[in-house]
Amino acid sequence: MKKNEKGFDISHHQDITANEMKQAKEDGYTFVIIRATHGTDSVDNKFFQHYNAAKEAGMKIGVYAFYYYADKEKSALETKNLLRTIKGMKFDLPVFIDFENRGEYFKGQHLGLLDNEETTNRALAAIAEIKKAGFVAGIYADVDWLKNEMYMSKIPDDVIVWAADWHGKLDYNGRCEIRQDSSRATISGIGTGSVDRDIILVDFGEQKVDLNGSFGKIVNCRNWCNRREQPTETSRKVGQSVANTDLFVNGKRIVNGSTWYHDSAGFWISGYFIKLDNPERVPFM
Numbered sequence: 001m002k003k004n005e006k007g008f009d010i011s012h013h014q015d016i017t018a019n020e021m022k023q024a025k026e027d028g029y030t031f032v033i034i035r036a037t038h039g040t041d042s043v044d045n046k047f048f049q050h051y052n053a054a055k056e057a058g059m060k061i062g063v064y065a066f067y068y069y070a071d072k073e074k075s076a077l078e079t080k081n082l083l084r085t086i087k088g089m090k091f092d093l094p095v096f097i098d099f100e101n102r103g104e105y106f107k108g109q110h111l112g113l114l115d116n117e118e119t120t121n122r123a124l125a126a127i128a129e130i131k132k133a134g135f136v137a138g139i140y141a142d143v144d145w146l147k148n149e150m151y152m153s154k155i156p157d158d159v160i161v162w163a164a165d166w167h168g169k170l171d172y173n174g175r176c177e178i179r180q181d182s183s184r185a186t187i188s189g190i191g192t193g194s195v196d197r198d199i200i201l202v203d204f205g206e207q208k209v210d211l212n213g214s215f216g217k218i219v220n221c222r223n224w225c226n227r228r229e230q231p232t233e234t235s236r237k238v239g240q241s242v243a244n245t246d247l248f249v250n251g252k253r254i255v256n257g258s259t260w261y262h263d264s265a266g267f268w269i270s271g272y273f274i275k276l277d278n279p280e281r282v283p284f285m
Contacts, residue, residue, distance in 0.1 A: 001060070001093065001177075003257075005200040007031035008187055009064070009180065012046045016190060021057030023189030031060035031093060033162075033198065037085050038066035040077040047085070062093025064140055066100070067126070075122045079129045086135075094138030094160045095130050097123060099145055120151045127159055136284055138162055140180075143172040157231060158253045158285060160204060170201075175256065177204045202257040227267040231260030238267050251285035 138160035162178040185197035251262040259271030
C-alpha cells in the first residue's frame with residue numbers, strides 16, 4: 001500500500017454492488033476494508049456480497065472483525081469464527097481486529113470491564129492466531145483507545161495500526177499506518193454523508209505471498225551493513241555483513257515506512273543497505 005491511497009470501510013449497514021464499487025474506484029478510491037464477523041458465531045450478512053463486489057471491481061481488500069472480548073474462552077472463539085469465515089481467501093490489506101468493546105456487554109449480559117493488561121493480552125492472542133493462519137494482522141481502534149485502553153508498546157511492529165480520528169490533525173503520536181479520518185464522507189456509489197473514509201499514512205507491505213520455498217537473496221550489500229536483533233536502528237547491533245556477499249533472507253517487515261529484511265541467521269538488515277534479486281517474493285513476518 002502506498003502513502004495517500006484512499007479507501008473506505010463497510011459492513012452490513014451498506015448494500016454495495018460491483019458497479020457501485022467501480023464508481024468509487026473511478027473517483028480515486030483504491031481499497032475497501034470489509035467487516036467479516038462479529039462475536040463468536042456471527043458472520044456479517046453482507047460480507048460475501050461485498051467481498052465479491054470488491055474483487056469484481058478490482059479494489060484492494062482488507063477485512064475486520066468486531067470483537068466483544070467477553071471472556072478468554074469467548075475471545076478465542078471470536079478469532080476462530082473470523083478465521084473459519086475467511087479461510088482460503090486472499091487479501092491485499094491486513095485482517096484487522098476491531099477494538100471498541102472491553103467485554104462490558106455480550107449478548108445483553110453485563111460482564112464488567114477488562115483492564116488494559118487483559119485487553120492487550122487478548123489482542124496479542126488474536127494477533128498470533130491470525131498470523132499463524134498466514135495473514136498479516138492489524139488492529140483498529142480510535143485514538144483514545146490506543147492511548148488509554150491498552151498497551152500499544154506490547155503490540156509487535158509488524159501489526160498494522162488503523163486509527164480512527166475524525167477531527168483535524170491526527171491526535172496520536174504512536175505508530176499508525178492507516179487513519180479513518182471521517183465517518184460522514186461522501187463517496188460515489190457508496191454513500192452520501194455516511195461513509196467511513198480511510199487514508200494510508202505511510203507505505204507498508206501487502207498480504208503475505210506463497211513463496212513455494214523461494215526467498216530473496218542479498219546480492220549487493222553496501223559495505224559493512226549492520227545486522228540487528230530487531231528491525232529498528234536503535235536495536236542492539238549483533239554483527240556486520242561484508243559487501244557483495246550472498247546472504248539469504250526469509251522475511252521482511254515495514255517499520256515506520258522503512259523495509260527491514262530478516263536473514264537466515266535470525267537477524268535484521270535495513271533495506272536501505274541491500275538490493276535483492278526478487279524482493280516482492282520475500283514474505284512478511
